[in-house]
Amino acid sequence: MKFTMRWFGPGFDPVTLDKIRQVPGIYGVITTLYGKQPGEEWKIEEIQELKEKVQEAGLVIAGIESVNIHDSIKTGGKDRDMYIENYIASLTALARSDIKLVCYNFMPVFDWTRTDLAKKLPDGSTTMSYDQKIIDNIDPEKMFELIDSKSDGFILPGWEPARMEKIKELFQMYQGIDEQKLFNNLVYFLNAIKPVCEQYEIKMAIHPDDPGWSVFGLPRIVTDKRKLLDIVNAVDSSFNGVTLCTGSLGSNPLNDIPDIIHGLKNKIHFAHVRNVKHNSPGNFEESAHLSREGSLDMYKIMKALYDIGFEGPIRPDHGRNIWGEVSVPGYGLYDRALGLCYLNGLLEAIEKRVLP
Ligand code: DNO
Numbered sequence: 001m002k003f004t005m006r007w008f009g010p011g012f013d014p015v016t017l018d019k020i021r022q023v024p025g026i027y028g029v030i031t032t033l034y035g036k037q038p039g040e041e042w043k044i045e046e047i048q049e050l051k052e053k054v055q056e057a058g059l060v061i062a063g064i065e066s067v068n069i070h071d072s073i074k075t076g077g078k079d080r081d082m083y084i085e086n087y088i089a090s091l092t093a094l095a096r097s098d099i100k101l102v103c104y105n106f107m108p109v110f111d112w113t114r115t116d117l118a119k120k121l122p123d124g125s126t127t128m129s130y131d132q133k134i135i136d137n138i139d140p141e142k143m144f145e146l147i148d149s150k151s152d153g154f155i156l157p158g159w160e161p162a163r164m165e166k167i168k169e170l171f172q173m174y175q176g177i178d179e180q181k182l183f184n185n186l187v188y189f190l191n192a193i194k195p196v197c198e199q200y201e202i203k204m205a206i207h208p209d210d211p212g213w214s215v216f217g218l219p220r221i222v223t224d225k226r227k228l229l230d231i232v233n234a235v236d237s238s239f240n241g242v243t244l245c246t247g248s249l250g251s252n253p254l255n256d257i258p259d260i261i262h263g264l265k266n267k268i269h270f271a272h273v274r275n276v277k278h279n280s281p282g283n284f285e286e287s288a289h290l291s292r293e294g295s296l297d298m299y300k301i302m303k304a305l306y307d308i309g310f311e312g313p314i315r316p317d318h319g320r321n322i323w324g325e326v327s328v329p330g331y332g333l334y335d336r337a338l339g340l341c342y343l344n345g346l347l348e349a350i351e352k353r354v355l356p
Contacts, residue, residue, distance in 0.1 A: 001271075001305065001306075001310060001311060001312070001313075001314045001347060002027040002028065002062055002311070002312065002313045002314065003025050003026055003027050003313075003314060003315070003340055003343070003344060004026070004027055004028050004029055004030050004062045004063070004313045004314065004315045005020050005023065005026065005029055005030070005315055005316065005336060005337075005340065006029070006030045006031070006065060006315055006331060007020060007029040007030070007031045007054075008031070008034060008157075008328055008331065009031055009032070009033070009034045009050070010053060012034055012155075013327075013328065013331070014326065014327055014328075015327060015331065015332065015333040017029070017053070017054060017057035017059060018057060019333055020057075020059065020333070021057050021058050021059055023333075023337045023340055023341075024341060024344070025340065025341070025344045026059070026340070027059075027060070027062060027313070028054070028059045028060035028061060028062035028313070029054055029059050029060075029061060029062065030061075030062055030063050030064070030065045030103070030270075030313065030315055031050065031054070031061060031064065031065070032064050032065055032066060032067070033046055033047070033050060036067075036068070037068075037160075037162065037163075038068035038069060038070045038071065038163075039068075039070030039072070039073075039083045039086055039087075040086065041086040041089045041090055041093075042067070042089070042090035042093050042094065043093060044093040044096060044097060047093055047094060047097045047099065048097055051097055051099070061099050062101065062313040063099070063101030063102065063103060063205075063270055063313050064094060064099060064101065064102050064103065065103040065207075065243075065270075066102070066103050066104045066105065066157075066207070067087065067090055067091070067094075067102050067104055068104065068105075068158075069083075069087070069104055069105070069106065069189070070083040070086075070087075071108075071109075071170060071173050071174075072173075073087070073185065073189050074106060074108060074174075074177075074182065074185055074186075075108075075173045075174060075177050075181075075182075075185065076177075076181065076184070076185040076188070077173065080185075080188075080189075081192075084189060084192045084193070087189075087193060088192070088193055088196050091193060091196050091197065091200070091202055092196055092200070094202070095196075095200035095201075095202050096200075100200065100201055100202045100203060101202075101203045101205065101269060101270060101312070101313060102202060102203070102204050102205065103205045103206075103207055103243045103270055104204065104205070104206060104207065105158075105206065105207040105209070105222070106182065106186050106206060106221060106222060107158075107209050107210075107218075107220070107222075108174045108177065108182065108218040108219060108220075109140075109167070109170045109171060109174060109216070109218055110143065110158065110159075110215065110216075110218075111157060111158020111159065111210075112157075112158060112210035112248070113130065113135070113143070113210065113211065113215055114128045114129060114130050114147070115129065115130050115131045115134040115135060115146070116128065116129045116130075116131070116150065117147065117150040117151055117152075117156075117329040117330075118150055118152075118321065118329065119285055121285075121320065125320040125321060125322040125335070126320060126321045127285050127286045127287070127318075127320040127321070128285070128286050128318060128329055128330050129283075129284065129285035129286065130211055130251070130282075130283065130284055130285075131282070131283045132281075132282030132283065133282070133283070135215055135216070140167070140171065140216040141167050141168060141171075143167075144159060144161075144164035144167065147159050148161075148164075150329075151328075151329055152326055152327075152329065154327070154328045154329065156328065156329065174218060174219075177219060178219055179219040179220070179221050181219075182219045182221050183221050183230070183231075183234075186206075186221065186231065186234075187234045187235060190204070190234070190235040190240055191235055193239075194235060194237055194239065194240075197237070197239035197240075198237060198239060201239070202239055203238075203239060203241055203269040203270075203312075204239050204240060204241060204269070205241050205242055205243040205268075205269040205270040206222055206231060206241075206242055206243065207222070207243045207245055207248070207272075208222045208223065208228070208242075208243070208245050208248040208249050209221070209222045209223050209248065210245070210247070210248035210251060211248070211251040211252070211284075212224065212248060212249055212251045212252040212255065213251075213252060223249075223252065224249070224252065224254070224255055224260075225255070225256075225259065225260045225263050225264075228242055228260065228263075228264060228267075229263060229264070232264065232267040238266075240267070241264075241266075241267045241268060241269035241270075242264055242267050242268055242269065242270075243268075243269070243270045243271070243272060244257075244260070244261060244264065244268045244270070244271045244272070244273075244305075245271075245272040245317065246271075246272065246273050246274060246275075246276075246296060246301055246317075247272065247274040247275070247276050247286065247317050247318060248272075250275075250276045250295070250296050251276060251284055253278050253295065257296060257300075257301050257304070258297075258300045258301060258303070258304035261301070261304035261305055261308060261310075262304055262307070262308060264308075265308045266308070266309075268305075268308070268310055268312070269312050270312055270313050270314075271305060271310065271312065271313070271314040271315070272314075272315055272317040273289075273298070273301060273302070273305075273314060273315070273316060273317060273339075273343055274286065274289055274316060274317035274318055274319075274339065275287045275288065275289050275290065275291065275293060275294030275295070275296045275298060276294055276295060276296060277293070277294040277295050278295045286318045286319075286320065286330065287320075288319070288320060288335060288338070288339070289316060289319075289335075289338065289339035289342050289343065290342060298342070298343070298346060299346055299350075302343060302346040302347055302350060303350055306347065306350050306351070314343070315340075316336045316337075316339030316340045316343060317330075317336075317339075318330030318331070318336075319331070319332055319334070319335025319336040319338070319339055320332075320335045321335070322334050322335050
């Protein structure tokens with residue numbers, strides 16, 4: 001497994017590449033061109049520039065998170081083929097820069113959703129949390145204000161102001177789109193990018209919906225084992241895979257993550273490994289990575305990844321904000337570095353068969 005950390009790019013992420021470079025066991029970063037709007041074409045020069053910055057710091061770009069999908073592709077709009085062409089051009093430019101792992105999501109309107117970005121924990125740290133009761137009582141068009149007011153001035157991935165300005169329009173686009181239609185549009189997209197992905201051996205890794213159930217009545221198609229298998233089986237080719245995000249799938253206590261890992265096997269191209277603590281139905285928070293701090297068994301998760309022979313990029317995911325650090329919520333250096341070391345420690349023990 002190749003240990004990585006997400007990096008939000010120059011001038012935006014207070015966690016610098018130099019700091020990431022000093023995390024023990026680090027291999028590379030997962031990043032993106034943050035200025036890009038969904039649907040916009042990525043140019044090879046822009047990718048090269050980013051790649052050089054990362055290389056100068058002694059790291060590599062292990063994958064892109066994300067090349068975002070335009071809503072017209074998700075909804076099957078009349079201009080989707082144009083946006084798919086742009087997407088193919090971006091994939092080609094990435095592959096020619098030797099970057100061949102792309103994480104993306106197919107969530108309608110909102111990317112991952114939280115109701116608090118800085119819930120105070122008894123130890124004085126803060127973390128992100130979700131409470132379905134708050135979602136049930138808020139006008140979806142007010143969600144951006146809620147998130148924005150709690151994000152310390154940072155722009156969260158998927159919650160860019162330019163996108164949120166069009167929130168009404170976005171909701172309108174999804175009228176009449178049910179799960180089956182959304183799924184068909186995903187399959188249409190996957191079939192369209194298949195030739196370029198196969199030609200360049202690009203790995204596409206769909207990210208699960210977060211939380212793993214419908215929010216604001218919008219359809220969700222990436223929430224559990226059955227749905228993940230439906231996606232990988234619908235376009236049966238090695239490019240078509242999954243980001244195994246334990247926190248997103250783990251938001252639903254019914255999801256058995258080690259079982260999902262065994263079910264997906266070589267369709268896992270990328271892993272986000274973090275813990276989550278279930279407080280009550282529909283209410284969870286993002287705990288520290290250790291098994292004993294949350295509801296997931298991190299040893300079993302790492303063991304399952306080891307057992308299926310997973311060798312791709314893996315990253316610790318959202319951390320708490322600790323030791324007074326101010327960062328993109330969930331993406332501080334300290335708690336993610338602790339998480340990475342813990343996951344690496346579990347892996348060493350598994351490899352040496354110290355643990356049963
Ligand atoms: C949240 C992330 C997601 C993820 C996208 C992938 O922190 O895990 O925003 O990057 O859904 O497209």
